[in-house]
Amino acid sequence: MPDQARRAQLAASLVEVRRRIARACSAAGRDEGSVELVAVTKTYPAEDVVLLAGLGVTDVGENKDQEAAAKAASVASAGAAVRWHFVGQLQRNKAKSVVRYADVVESVDSLRLASALDAAAGRHRNAPLDVLIQVSIDGDPARGGAIDPVTTASPSDPERDLGRIAEAVAASGSLRLRGLMAVAPRDWEPGRAFESLAATAERLRADHPDATVLSAGMSNDLEQAVRHGATHVRIGTSLLGMRNPLR
Template structure:
């Protein structure tokens, strides 16, 4: 086992222990929480090490990183569950769609239309039928101008639009909390997303990153998106 693999395995064990502690405080089962390892800027070799350590779900922010990594791993007979977690431009849907198991950043009806159109075309080209793509609707709970996502009051309309698409399954809601010094400061953000989800009959909550995931789990997160705490600092 390489030094990198040892580090990733140890980091992943520490993350799982912290999630278990957060679940115990909240009266939850740790099995309810999926860890998505975010490998932005890291090479396919580190993804392979993470898979060997027991991680099954891998997240990418950019199509130009996802596609070569997915192809490199497929060539080695490895097939993680890929999650696209960044902003997905409509002109990238065609390349990304065949690879991903979930999208965490659906925020417009136009993007939903493009997913539907490309999925229809894949079927028409003879691709194997696949289940609808699980999509999390991205909500900008904190209303930060620098962040993507819809305002909370726009959720009913987007939920209605997404639910009409045959190739989309609304899995829940996603948010990116503000960067703060104390994770307790963003607890209200996570709580509001949970309340929004419950108000609309949704169970999935993609919320929580390296600096705040324990608080997110306490507030009901079902998916945490973790990069630095597992893989170390991003590479330039």
């Protein structure tokens, strides 16, 4: 029998998160349906994903391959169907594993990673893999992310150039460029960060009109992200609470 107490906890949190999204959309003059929720369940068990799926959550994010692969298998065996988003930094040697279960990889930030995913998806998938390019808003190499030279005063690095990565993904036969993802730097005001991201997204769409997805905003800044055009918000703590996570 499902954990009814946990289900009730998740249901209440989900109602509040959806209310926040609806209020943010209203404040921004946007339709509530223009923003999708991605439930970030990293460190939480597969049982939580199954419960969330039963509550109507369709998209789930994970950031570590070893955990995500096992969790995706467990959720599938339980009969629940969700779209898996890989949202963490990804090593090229994990591409073969990730393409087997992920529907979307949100963290492509280099030409080498795009190439590795293209090769793996071509061998192990029957349909193109949706890809978001992760953008570095402040250019800090420690956090990863592609560089938009228009907005980021960062040393030139062709490997991390946003335009080059976008062209490589768009030209791939096994990947499909859907848009951008970013995390607001901790030392930036979120509105400023997402305003910069929105400008980058607009430039990307000028060259790639189908790249309409903008994944931005988490539990503490979803309102600012929605105000600046986020189409997907990645919510963990506000949805799953402080339950003891997996180790």
